Amino acid sequence: MKLKNLYYILVIVLLVFESCSKDLGNYNYQDINAITIGGLLENSHPTGRIYEIPFKDTVRLNPVISGSLSGADTNALTFEWKVDSITVSKTKNLFYVANKRYGRIPAAFSVTDKSTGTVTSYHCFLNVVNPYKWGYYVLTQNKAKDASVYCLSTIAKKQSWEEVLFPQTQTLGRNPISISGTKKYGASASDFYNVITIGVQEAANPVTVIDSREFTPILYYNSSSYVGGGNFTFRPSQVISDHYFEIIYVINNGKFHVLRQGKIALAAFAKDPLDYQVALNGIATPYGNGRLFMSVYDEKNKKVRVWDNGMTGNEFLYVNDYKDIPGQEMMDGKTFLACSYANIPSINQIYLFRKDNQLYSYRLNYGEDYKPVSFDLLGEGPMPTSDPISYVYFDGQTSRWYMAAGKTIYMASYLGVEFQKYVQLPSDAPGNIVKFKILDGKLMVATNDPTANKPGSIYIYNANTMVLEQAHKHVVDEVVDLHLGIPEE
Known part of the structure; x- marks a missing residue:
């Protein structure tokens, strides 16, 4: 009986196995269309x-x-x-x-x-975004000295210069001074907007800080912004925004002020017995060290002034004034041109002077205690041209001097000031160069032609290849200053 049962069980197993084997491959599998x-x-x-x-x-x-x-x-x-x-x-x-x-x-x-x-x-x-969030910006004035800002957008499809109108601001004022700015980044290098600082001498708000995302003012500075009270008149002659801090440096009535968070600080060394007067281009822009050190050229007394905060926690509050630094006498009898913080070894500033047809470059040296100790002559060289100089500045990122005269920009190393031709505008370019800026792989050059209804012309070069990419003739009012707020190449 047991053998018979075992026989039936084996038969059933074999039948099941055979049926399963026959089913293999009979299922309907459907591939997914990814x-x-x-x-x-x-x-x-x-x-x-x-x-x-x-x-x-x-x-x-x-x-x-x-x-x-x-x-x-x-x-x-x-x-x-x-x-x-x-x-x-x-x-x-x-x-x-x-x-x-x-x-x-x-x-x-x-x-x-x-x-x-x-x-x-x-x-x-x-x-x-606002079409002017990224672009080339030009500060201009018309024949009545009324200020305007023009922009060539780098994100709008329409490639033309347009006047920017500011919400909540009826007019920028008269006698514009400067336009400068910094970038604010979001989640990536391509996610940024421009914080633009505009300086105008005669205005309800002589210094206005603009957010380029909607071109709305985010900070105003006027006479009531002064922390010292009293009968203070705010009529700046120079306005410069710091590259690393939300700080603005201003020369007002010849004196140096720091602007921060909507307030105008007391003038640095307001009771200076020499009554210093800061020269045009006379602020050695600090490139990150402004909270500790500052240098200006005192046009009235013909000497470099160096200030520091005593290496304390009082940022942008200068307590030490150095005005008789060894080597200062080398600058006697020479005409000051420009100065800057220099991106060369150790903390230092650099200064450019002229006497007759010769140029002289000086460097300020600091000691181990971070106090200025001496001036050195870095180099000297001849003027590259007999044409009048229209603009000079030192580029801290490349450690080079740049100088414009006529329709030509010249360049020199900080070591030798042997100026060589950097770029020559096309022969048919109207007017002479008044300003130029180099940033993010672009060189932007502005000329003014006083005979034209729209005096201002703009030229944009690739700063790496020096190829002229755009030429816009007679497109804006008289150019006062310019700023690049564009993506990096």
């Missing part, structure tokens, strides 16, 4: 997929769709674009006018395979 979305910004996270769009401009995105089974055939697919959670397109391509609001707006693209219901998505941001 969708790939290409032709758009690639990044591992949506915060790295940001499309910059000027307000009222149009964004056009044309993704490339492919399927692992269907290839380029999209007949079995449906599409949907959402911007700010609102469906704006049921087609593959996005055509969107950014006229709703400023700011970073979420966008999503969905591809649905109708045969399986599988959805593949792509997420990004449309960063709707």
